[in-house]
Amino acid sequence: MKKTTGDQQLVKRINRSVLLRLLRQRKSLSRAQLANESGLTKSTVSLLVRELIDEGWIEETGLAAAQGLGRPSTPLRLHGTRRAMVGAEIAVESLRVVGVSLIGEVLWSAEEPLDDHAPEAVARQVAALLVRAQRELAAQQVLVSGIGIGLPGAFDEGSGTVRFAPNLGWRDVAFLPLITRALAEAGSPPMAVHVQNEADTAALSEYEFAGGEATDSLIFVTCGVGVGAGIVLNDRLFTGLQGMAGEIGHSILQIDGLPCSCGRRGCAETFLGARALARQAEPGRGGVYLGVVLQNLWTTFNPGALVVGGPSCESYPDIVPTARQTLEGYAASAGVAAPTVRTARYGLLASAVGAAALVLHHELRPMHARTASAPAPVEMPGYPPDVALPASIH
Numbered sequence: 001m002k003k004t005t006g007d008q009q010l011v012k013r014i015n016r017s018v019l020l021r022l023l024r025q026r027k028s029l030s031r032a033q034l035a036n037e038s039g040l041t042k043s044t045v046s047l048l049v050r051e052l053i054d055e056g057w058i059e060e061t062g063l064a065a066a067q068g069l070g071r072p073s074t075p076l077r078l079h080g081t082r083r084a085m086v087g088a089e090i091a092v093e094s095l096r097v098v099g100v101s102l103i104g105e106v107l108w109s110a111e112e113p114l115d116d117h118a119p120e121a122v123a124r125q126v127a128a129l130l131v132r133a134q135r136e137l138a139a140q141q142v143l144v145s146g147i148g149i150g151l152p153g154a155f156d157e158g159s160g161t162v163r164f165a166p167n168l169g170w171r172d173v174a175f176l177p178l179i180t181r182a183l184a185e186a187g188s189p190p191m192a193v194h195v196q197n198e199a200d201t202a203a204l205s206e207y208e209f210a211g212g213e214a215t216d217s218l219i220f221v222t223c224g225v226g227v228g229a230g231i232v233l234n235d236r237l238f239t240g241l242q243g244m245a246g247e248i249g250h251s252i253l254q255i256d257g258l259p260c261s262c263g264r265r266g267c268a269e270t271f272l273g274a275r276a277l278a279r280q281a282e283p284g285r286g287g288v289y290l291g292v293v294l295q296n297l298w299t300t301f302n303p304g305a306l307v308v309g310g311p312s313c314e315s316y317p318d319i320v321p322t323a324r325q326t327l328e329g330y331a332a333s334a335g336v337a338a339p340t341v342r343t344a345r346y347g348l349l350a351s352a353v354g355a356a357a358l359v360l361h362h363e364l365r366p367m368h369a370r371t372a373s374a375p376a377p378v379e380m381p382g383y384p385p386d387v388a389l390p391a392s393i394h
C-alpha cells in the first residue's frame, strides 16, 4: 500500500468537500454528473463516493435516472439521518444543545438553565449535556461528526481563548482546553470541538443550511441580553483579529450615554439589549435602535442576506417590524431600495443549530486553516490523481 503524505490527505479532503458541496447545492446528482461538475475524473469520483457512502455522508436514492439503469446514473444525495453534528449554545441564563443532520434537520434538542457562570462550572455543565446528546444520537444509530459551541463573547480561534464575555463576566478564559478536558471527564469519545461567538454560529445556521440560496455573504443580528452580529463574507465566517468582529452591541449610539456591561457608555446594548427593553415603558422603541444597527451594518457590508433573531424578537414582537420600517425610512431618504430583513429560521435554536453548522463549515472548507497563513502548495504524486478547485462552488 502506498504511503499517503500530508498534502495528499489535504487534496483528498478538498475533493471530498467539493463533492459534498455540490450535492448540498444541487440536492441530487449521479456519479457522472458529479465528475462533470467537479472536473474530477470518474474513477476519483467513484472512489470518493464509495468512501462517503461507507462513512454515512451520502446515500444512493435508489431511483435510477431516466437514461437507463446501472450504478453510474444512480442519484446520490446527502444522507439525512445517518450523520449529525452536535451544537451547544451557552446563553447568559440558559444552555441549549442540539443534534443536527447534514441537511439541517434538528434530530434532538434539550435546554436547561445555566446558573453558575464560573468557567469550570459552565464547561462541566455543557460537557454533561453534550455527552447526553451523543448518547441519544447513538441510540438513534446516528454518527456524530464533531461538536460546535457558541457563547456570548469574543472567541480567539488562534489561542482557544474567550477574550471578553462581559455578560458572563469572563476575560481571557482559556475555554478550549477547559471544555476538551470536561468532555473527556464526562465520557465523550475524542472528537473535533469548535468554539465561536453565538452570533457567529447563529449566522451559520442560516448560511450552511440555506438550501441553495445564491449568496456568499450574510449577516445575522441576534438580540438578547447582548446584541451581536455574525458576519459571513466571501463564503467564510468573518471574526476579525481577536474574534471581536460583529460586536455591534458595543458600537456607540450615544456619546456619554448609559453605562454598558462592557465598561463603555452609550453602547447599542444600552438601547436594545434585553435589560434595556425590560426597563423601557415602550419596548417597541428598541426596534428603532435595531433599525439603526441594521442600517449601519447594511451600509458597511451590503450583505446578500440580513437576518434577525434572538430571544428579544420573541419577547418583544414589535421590534422587528419597527426595525424594518426604520431601515426602509433610511433607504427612502437615500433613494435606494431597502434590503429584505428576515427572521431566524430556527427561532431560539439558531445559535445552537449554528454551532452544529460550525462543524460542517470547517469540514467543507479544508483549506481554511492552511490559507490563514499562506496557501499550501498542492502536490499530487499518485493518488488522488486530480484536484478540483472549491472556489468555484458556493
Ligand SMILES: [Zn+2]
Binding pocket: 249, 250, 251, 260, 261, 262, 263, 264, 267, 268, 269
Ligand atoms: Zn458596551
